[in-house]
Amino acid sequence: MTTPESRMRVANRTQVLDLLGRSAPVSRAELARRTGLSRSTVSSIVQELLAAEQIVETTDAAVPRSGGRPPSLLTLSGAPGTLVGVDIGHRHVRVAVADLAAKPLAEHEIRLDADNSPVETIDRAAAMVRECLAEAGIDPKRDRVLGVGMGIPGPVDPHSAVVASPILANWIGLAPGEELASRLSLPVRVENDANLGALAEATYGAARDVEDVIYVKASSGIGAGLVLDGKLHRGITGIAGEIGHVRFEDNGPICRCGNRGCLEKAFGGTRLVELLQPAYEETLSVERLLELAQEGDIRVNRILDDAGRAVGRVLADLCNHLNPALIVVGDTMRHSESFVLGIKDSIDRFTQPDTAAALDVVPSELGDNAGVMGALVIADSASAAQPGTI
Ligand SMILES: [Zn+2]
Numbered sequence: 369m370t371t372p373e374s375r376m377r378v379a380n381r382t383q384v385l386d387l388l389g390r391s392a393p394v395s396r397a398e399l400a401r402r403t404g405l406s407r408s409t410v411s412s413i414v415q416e417l418l419a420a421e422q423i424v425e426t427t428d429a430a431v432p433r434s435g436g437r438p439p440s441l442l443t444l445s446g447a448p449g450t451l452v453g454v455d456i457g458h459r460h461v462r463v464a465v466a467d468l469a470a471k472p473l474a475e476h477e478i479r480l481d482a483d484n485s486p487v488e489t490i491d492r493a494a495a496m497v498r499e500c501l502a503e504a505g506i507d508p509k510r511d512r513v514l515g516v517g518m519g520i521p522g523p524v525d526p527h528s529a530v531v532a533s534p535i536l537a538n539w540i541g542l543a544p545g546e547e548l549a550s551r552l553s554l555p556v557r558v559e560n561d562a563n564l565g566a567l568a569e570a571t572y573g574a575a576r577d578v579e580d581v582i583y584v585k586a587s588s589g590i591g592a593g594l595v596l597d598g599k600l601h602r603g604i605t606g607i608a609g610e611i612g613h614v615r616f617e618d619n620g621p622i623c624r625c626g627n628r629g630c631l632e633k634a635f636g637g638t639r640l641v642e643l644l645q646p647a648y649e650e651t652l653s654v655e656r657l658l659e660l661a662q663e664g665d666i667r668v669n670r671i672l673d674d675a676g677r678a679v680g681r682v683l684a685d686l687c688n689h690l691n692p693a694l695i696v697v698g699d700t701m702r703h704s705e706s707f708v709l710g711i712k713d714s715i716d717r718f719t720q721p722d723t724a725a726a727l728d729v730v731p732s733e734l735g736d737n738a739g740v741m742g743a744l745v746i747a748d749s750a751s752a753a754q755p756g757t758i
Contacts, residue, residue, distance in 0.1 A: 376598050377413075378745055379571050380405055384413050385748075386469045388423060389448030393441035414442060421445055449512040450504070453743030454493050454548070455519045456482050457561065458588055461489060462740050463496040465504045468514075470572060470744045473504035482521065486539045487547075493518075494551035508554060515750025516554050517743035519561040520544050521589075523606040529558055533607065535625050555750035561585065562609060563600055564742025565732070566593030569696045571745050573733035578693040582686065583738075584611070584711070586701035588637040588654050590679060596690065612636060614682050631682050635675040637700065644671060658703045669706040676701075676710020683711060684718035691723055698732035 383403050388394065394402070400410045417423040424445045448468055455462040462477040476496045482489040497516065501508060522536025529546070531539040545558035559567075566575075566583035575581035575595065583593040590612035594601040601608050612632030613625045620629025633639060637654035645652050647667055660668040683695060695715070701707045712729040719727070734741050 378749070379576075380409060381413050381416070382468055382470070382748070384410065384417070385422070385444070385448065386467075388442060388444050389468060393426065393443045395439045395441055397439075399442070422449075449514045449748075450501075450506050451514055451744045451747040452497055452501070452516040452554070453518075453740040453747055454497065454516060455561065455564070455739030455743055456489060456493060456521060456544075457739065458483055458521050461493050461496060462736075463493065463500050464737075464740045464744065465497075465500040465506060466744050468748070470741060473506075474500040475740075476500055483536065484538055486542055486544070490544060490547045490551065494548060497548075497552055508552075513554055514748045516548065516552065516556040517564070517745065517747035517750060518545060518548055518556055518558045519564040519739045519743050520558060521561050523560055523610065524558055526602050526604075526606045532605070533625070535610065535613065537624065557746045557750040559600075559742070559746055560591075560593065560602075560606060560609075561739050561742075562591035562593040563602065564593070564746070565698045565734075565738040566595045566609075566696075566742070567600055567745045568734050568738045568742035569698070569732060570595045570598075572741055573738065574696045574730050575694050580690065580692040581694045581696060582609075582683065582690070582692050583696045583698055583732075584679065584683070585699045586637070586679065586697065586707070587699040590632045590636050592683075592686075594690070596692075611679070611682050611686065616678065616682065631678060635678045640671050640675055644668060654700055658700055661704045661706065669704075672701075672704045673706040673710045676704070676707035676712075677714045678710075679707075680711035680714025681718060684715050687715060687719045687723050687727060692727060695727065695729045696732050697729065698735075698738050702731040702735065 384399060387402055396410055396414060400407045422445060423442050425440050425442055427440050451466050453464045460477060460479055464472045464475045466472045476499060480489060522531060523533040525532045530543045545556040549556040562585040565585050569575040569583050570581055579598045581595045585591045592609040592611045594609045613630045615629050616631040616634050617629035621633050622628045623630040623633045640657060641652045641654060657668050661672055697708050708729060708731055715729060716724050732738055
């Protein structure tokens with residue numbers, strides 16, 4: 369099993385590779401000066417990149433020798449390289465091909481019921497990757513594609529990279545990374561989508577300056593990703609952060625996960641639509657609820673406030689345990705001020721005062737791109753992941 373890398377380390381390595389991709393051969397000292405990283409950090413990243421044969425070292429013959437060794441210079445061993453991110457949600461597939469600084473070169477998105485059609489979803493995702501690569505002018509046979517990061521809307525076992533949880537029942541037994549890799553002949557690393565949201569916000573978004581963050585992914589369902597001490601925390605079976613399946617009502621309805629009274633069953637977006645539908649003539653959806661909320665609809669905002677408070681109540685206990693610096697609210701519910709403020713109110717009320725004082729609750733900065741950006745964060749380590757692990 370591979371150890372999750374510090375998002376800081378990923379960001380630093382990306383910075384070094386990006387500079388090497390844009391510059392003539394440079395020395396270690398020059399890399400440190402131009403990236404602002406410490407010499408020891410640069411040295412350690414360079415060692416790793418040399419070992420992976422992503423860069424090569426040459427001596428600078430142009431500098432006259434005056435007794436000492438000529439300085440060694442570093443260059444990329446090939447073209448700078450491309451990353452591929454695949455974000456599979458309950459209702460969509462989004463693909464981005466990007467450079468090493470995660471700047472998109474091509475992006476595609478389709479609407480699709482991923483929960484009920486895993487094989488079709490992976491087929492479509494593979495086709496979209498090929499289309500995006502072609503659109504970006506990248507030929508994987510000729511150009512360097514470092515790897516593919518892939519997010520799916522359920523837990524993945526970190527040891528086997530297989531879906532084993534009834535939370536994504538139709539995907540049980542499937543190894544989505546292997547499936548996509550066999551279709552693309554590229555290395556693929558797979559991860560839970562809320563975890564990718566957390567990594568993305570911690571690397572490029574609202575949490576880039578903090579080490580401990582809870583990313584809440586709230587839309588039709590509710591989940592969370594945890595970055596603790598700068599590293600993604602998955603837990604032994606990949607279930608860490610599944611706050612939607614924390615018991616909220618003792619005698620509540622049976623949930624898809626097999627328990628009853630789960631938070632998601634009581635306050636997930638799907639349930640909120642059911643609660644509100646009888647009061648409306650039009651057919652509601654989670655997206656429509658958020659539009660109505662922004663138009664100032666009192667009934668919708670009341671329900672979103674209740675939902676935020678309920679999610680915040682569960683998060684409050686988690687915050688007492690983990691003492692994070694930030695909660696980032698992502699996915700569609702980030703658009704609801706009532707929902708975000710509801711979470712904040714519960715945190716202030718139910719966490720230890722010191723915990724609450726040190727904690728901010730903010731909407732996602734990366735918005736709908738969080739999943740695919742997180743997939744890009746793990747893409748460049750896809751080839752380092754051992755087969756059968758994530
Ligand atoms: Zn459940």
